[in-house]
Amino acid sequence: MTQGRSIRLFLVDGTPNGLLTAEIMNWTGHVLTGPRSKLSELVQRPECGRTGIYFLIGPDPEGSTRPLVYIGESDDVATRLKQHNRPEEKGGKDFWEKVCLVTSKDQNLTKAHVKYLESLLIQSAAQVGRCKLINGTAHEYINLPESDRADMAFFLEQIRTVLPVLGFDFLRDMHRPSLSDKAASEPSISDVPRFRMEIKRDSLTAYAQEVDGEFIVLEGSQARVEWTDQKHNYRTLFKQLCDEGVLVDNGDGYRRFATDYAFGSPSPAAAMVAGRAANGRKDWKVESTGQTYADWQDQQVSAAATSLG
Structure with a gap:
């Protein structure tokens, strides 16, 4: 630990x-x-x-x-x-x-x-x-x-x-820790679920994990090729990720994450996948159970409170 x-x-x-x-x-x-x-x-x-x-x-x-x-x-x-x-x-x-x-x-x-x-x-x-x-x-x-x-x-x-x-994050590692490396020192890492987000109309699927307080979309996850919500500030982040080669055009109608990428919460992560504003707490679901991120998090908090009681 x-x-x-x-x-x-x-x-x-x-x-x-x-x-x-x-x-x-x-x-x-x-x-x-x-x-x-x-x-x-x-x-x-x-x-x-x-x-x-x-x-x-x-x-x-x-x-x-x-x-x-x-x-x-x-x-x-x-x-x-x-x-x-x-x-x-x-x-x-x-x-x-x-x-x-x-x-x-x-x-x-x-x-x-x-x-x-x-x-x-x-x-x-x-x-x-x-x-x-x-x-x-x-x-x-x-x-x-x-x-x-x-x-x-x-x-x-x-x-x-x-x-x-002190509020300066520019030296903090952007990529997720190796789960195999952490398993030896933190046995509970195996309990970290993988989340899945689907946009069925476009046949897009993305995967993510929450590690060390950050929501990390995993390499290979798919995303819409263009940003469609011109009124939302996340469009700047979408353009930035495209310009920096994090979101690359796959050439077949969608983009993909070329590397793991860390977000501060599930919603901006979901927005980058959807190409518009999105509620990541509802759109991301535990891959093994279909439970929404919001329900999964509520379950974790409730379980922790029960153990203290």
Whole structure:
């Protein structure tokens, strides 16, 4: 069974929209994040004078559901952030609205460490595919002793753990965990049902599973070739998945998922299959029983409540 973790959050100015720090027990890393509007306060913090990794995050002006992200490193993060805050025509970056920086409490991170981390993080973010990277291609940096590379691999995993807690999901794995791999540590994974959605008029069938809090449409699932509901915002997501090669035209009247793809809930997943707005809680059904997702979930909650009683 997966071990629990303790993350300590601190609201620096006592407000949820201000500066925030985060630490994980038994990890030397220290995370500081805040909105761009608080940059003048953030750069005065002692963490900003250290060597570290930083992330600039902002919305995509082209309407994509994925944020724009820039990943950088510096041995004086405050100076780099001041440079990025300049207007675009003066060498700055206009897109970002939030900043997150990661340093070390024991100040043992060196320039070589953060250059290596930057390379790993850019590769990881590009592979996961939850954001649009401003960096472009990553420069592979391998000039680090083997023991230090092992330390940085651990450091990276802690960053991947803490950032989603702060609302930054761009390093969180998009694809479902291997069920065979998880079976050894989590016997209950075999109880996770496979859901099926059919559009009989078009002879389309899709499959999905709910894993780690995400609803994942499985590779090979079919979907309508075009979006038909022009008034719904999900049309932007449908176009995005088509443009990115997640939904590919199969050439015989429908699209298919070229890879597993994670959604936050069943309804957007159902909409991508149907090509229009859909109620995923009713449209997705347990493959083995025909029970709707809503009824299945209600059964799980009721069973849990009964066991507690």
